Amino acid sequence: MLRATGLHYTYPGAARPALADVSLQVAPGRLLGLLGPNGAGKSTLMAALTGLIRPDAGDIRWGDEPLDTHAGQPRVVALAPQQDAFYPMLSVAENLACFAAAAGLGQAAARQRSEQALAQTRLQDWRTRRAGQLSGGLKRRLNLAIALLPAPAVLLLDEPTAGVDPQSRAFLRQVLRALADEGIALVVSSHLMGEIEALADEVLILDQGRVLRCAPLAELLADQSRRLTLDLAKADHPAARALLAAHGELRPLDGTRLELRLHPQSSPARVLGALEAAGLALRGAEFGRTRLESTFMALTDEALRDDA
Numbered sequence: 001m002l003r004a005t006g007l008h009y010t011y012p013g014a015a016r017p018a019l020a021d022v023s024l025q026v027a028p029g030r031l032l033g034l035l036g037p038n039g040a041g042k043s044t045l046m047a048a049l050t051g052l053i054r055p056d057a058g059d060i061r062w063g064d065e066p067l068d069t070h071a072g073q074p075r076v077v078a079l080a081p082q083q084d085a086f087y088p089m090l091s092v093a094e095n096l097a098c099f100a101a102a103a104g105l106g107q108a109a110a111r112q113r114s115e116q117a118l119a120q121t122r123l124q125d126w127r128t129r130r131a132g133q134l135s136g137g138l139k140r141r142l143n144l145a146i147a148l149l150p151a152p153a154v155l156l157l158d159e160p161t162a163g164v165d166p167q168s169r170a171f172l173r174q175v176l177r178a179l180a181d182e183g184i185a186l187v188v189s190s191h192l193m194g195e196i197e198a199l200a201d202e203v204l205i206l207d208q209g210r211v212l213r214c215a216p217l218a219e220l221l222a223d224q225s226r227r228l229t230l231d232l233a234k235a236d237h238p239a240a241r242a243l244l245a246a247h248g249e250l251r252p253l254d255g256t257r258l259e260l261r262l263h264p265q266s267s268p269a270r271v272l273g274a275l276e277a278a279g280l281a282l283r284g285a286e287f288g289r290t291r292l293e294s295t296f297m298a299l300t301d302e303a304l305r306d307d308a
């Protein structure tokens, strides 16, 4: 079990802390989803867990052993960063050999670990391809393969599917789930709520360096309050908004979607009937299922961040 307790960190000269009393734990075989608006502190938290920065206060342990956060412990915690972190002129296999040597693996171990990392990320058919010529999804998998070389017990992934198409994203999700099934503890940051909803066992929501919520995904989605999600055909629809406000509390989601937390005396049927009677078009409606996105928006506010 990786356990971080009471982490604090302020960048030199910064006005406010990037991490303020952050605690988390993630067990082998579990996937912790890390959500937060821009500037929430996700990358800083990953840097602290990897040992790239030393927290001003707090404690990070793997089991009973403290992780020496400054020296870093690559065999326990590895990071697959958001940016491509490989040599584009080298082939996939050459990159793995190079990073295995940098990680201090001997020749036999380097060969064995490279083969395993290729299998874990299903990159075997691409070993001779020059890394710079890989598609976006394959580049993300190479980043992941490099992080897997030291056989880490904990793998941190900073936006592992950023900028890849939906097919590659779905494939990457399968790869991550398989890694968790092998017993690796995963921490995955993402801006994609659907991705975290599809992947995570536990979810940590961070904002302005503070933990707003850390709970099992099922608990976050079990909110039984009566929420109706509506997709209005237009982004700005004052008439519909005025009508809906009489039925409950309105919260904008993205684009043309709104969430309506229904008053006890209203119902989905009444709302839909009222919209129809007023001749107001609707593209879609969903009731009875809480989305992670609405929990996230409720906790973090809709206000744009200064850092955004």
Ligand SMILES: Nc1ncnc2c1ncn2[C@@H]1O[C@H](COP(=O)(O)OP(=O)(O)OP(=O)(O)O)[C@@H](O)[C@H]1O
Residues within 6 Å of the ligand: 011, 012, 014, 017, 018, 036, 037, 038, 039, 040, 041, 042, 043, 044, 045, 307
């Ligand atoms: N090197 C740095 N020096 C000073 N301040 C920094 C530095 N890196 C990040 N910060 C600040 O620390 C806070 C947390 O940033 P961090 O990058 O960890 O957030 P994040 O959640 O990863 O954001 P994003 O989703 O945009 O990647 C922000 O206020 C940011 O401006």
